Every structure is written in structure tokens, then in C-alpha cells.
Amino acid sequence: MLILDCPNCGARNTQEFRYGGEYNPRPAEPDAADDAAWSSYLYMRHNRLGLQKEWWYHRAGCGLWFLAERDTGSDKVSRTYFWSREQIP
Numbered sequence: 865m866l867i868l869d870c871p872n873c874g875a876r877n878t879q880e881f882r883y884g885g886e887y888n889p890r891p892a893e894p895d896a897a898d899d900a901a902w903s904s905y906l907y908m909r910h911n912r913l914g915l916q917k918e919w920w921y922h923r924a925g926c927g928l929w930f931l932a933e934r935d936t937g938s939d940k941v942s943r944t945y946f947w948s949r950e951q952i953p
């Protein structure tokens with residue numbers, strides 16, 4: 865059984881969660897972003913091997929969207945945490 869730590873609820877079975885995709889921050893200045901920047905934000909994914917920041921949703925629990933850092937090679941999650949505005953580049 866795989867375990868994932870919800871920042872709000874604590875350790876839970878991964879079947880309670882839904883993967884939300886790679887973390888890909890919105891353009892910092894949306895009105896100034898060109899079509900290429902929006903296209904990259906909406907459609908492009910890195911699909912990297914190694915440590916990746918991802919969105920997860922606690923669908924069978926508190927309903928929180930949160931971030932996790934997971935190694936895509938070993939499937940090990942090194943940390944989970946709340947999203948905050950400070951993470952916008």
C-alpha cells in the first residue's frame with residue numbers, strides 16, 4: 865500500500881488522492897504574456913525523469929489541492945505542502 869501525506873489530514877492511502885499533473889505556474893504577468901507563453905503554460909509538459917513538483921487532490925478526504933515533490937523514477941514522494949503565492953516565479 866502506498867501512502868501519501870495530505871498537508872491537512874496526514875498520511876493516507878494513495879487511493880484517496882487524484883494526480884493533478886505537473887506544477888506549471890501561470891505567467892507572472894498574465895496581461896503581458898504572449899501566445900507562446902500561454903501555450904507553454906496550458907499545453908507543454910516536461911515529463912522529466914527524477915524529482916518533479918506535482919499537483920495532488922485529496923478527493924476522498926478534505927478536498928485540498930496541494931503540491932508534492934515526487935521522484936518519477938522511484939515513485940517516492942519526498943515532501944508535500946500547501947501551495948502559496950510565494951511559489952510564483
Ligand SMILES: [Zn+2]
Pocket residue numbers: 870871872873874922925926927928
Ligand atoms: Zn486531506
